[in-house]
Amino acid sequence: MYTIGQISEMFNLPISTLRYYDKQGFFPGMKRTSGIRKFGDEEIETLKVIECLKKSGLELKDIRQFIDWCARGPATYPERKALFERQREQVEGKIARMHKVLDMLKFKCWYYEQALADGGEEKIKAMIPEGLPGEIRAAYQSAHQE
Amino acid sequence: MYTIGQISEMFNLPISTLRYYDKQGFFPGMKRTSGIRKFGDEEIETLKVIECLKKSGLELKDIRQFIDWCARGPATYPERKALFERQREQVEGKIARMHKVLDMLKFKCWYYEQALADGGEEKIKAMIPEGLPGEIRAAYQSAHQE
DNA sequence: TCTTGACCTAAAGTCAGGTTTAGGATTTAT
């Protein structure tokens, strides 16, 4: 069993955030001794899931909904499964979009490297898109499609 | 030249957002005819860069800083280059973290599929982590390390 | 015993990034 301060260090989250999560109902079974919160294995796993679902783009109220499903037992397995499948798709899409962002950034890195070497942008601008070197052209086109 | 409504459709952004960006100084050279905004190629490229930098995790005030650098000419090439290199690293890190999130989600998808098949979680919980099938064990361990 | 550090609550405050509202002006189609 851990105190709020230990969990704060463990997860690198402010104490105020942990209290806020508790107030929002994320730790329904948490024990206390004379008012002081005791975080156990269950709460630690919950925090891992909160972090995961947050990073997947879910809002706290929807994470709260998941916590409620957990408390309602096996009858909600289908909802929980569907949630994770949905978030999995979301994250797969997100990663794909991030690769496009990365292509734009790669192009811009090259662009300013050239601009710095040439002392201006005119020469580069005239190269877009046909005259760009192969790898850069691919990044440019990936970033500018649609 | 395009009206705000056309740009709104083109980028799938609310008109109010475009006006908000304008008010924040993102289109310093934008023309108007009798008060009505005219978006040109420059503004379109700016919007693409805003979208890219936003998705890379940059705040609007830092994107605004970049716009100001652009207006100050070639003297700021080093700052602009450094910005894109920094954001490129950020996004590479972000993608790596998203793969870990994805591993957690894959594990949870499998978990609830099993729970649904078994009618309970006891059997699965007893398998963690040694008894898990290879691919699932890898995802579990990737998601639970540190 | 006393004091210091870690814990507690409720309620108000903060911040980013917009969105809505209210009241007009302009442009386009009929």
Place this chain on the structure above:
DNA sequence: ATAAATCCTAAACCTGACTTTAGGTCAAGA
């Protein structure tokens, strides 16, 4: 020429996710 759609501004409002404040309780070491 008039009606409908689209544009404008300033200012107030909103949302999510915390954080800070103010005032107090608890536990462990000197």
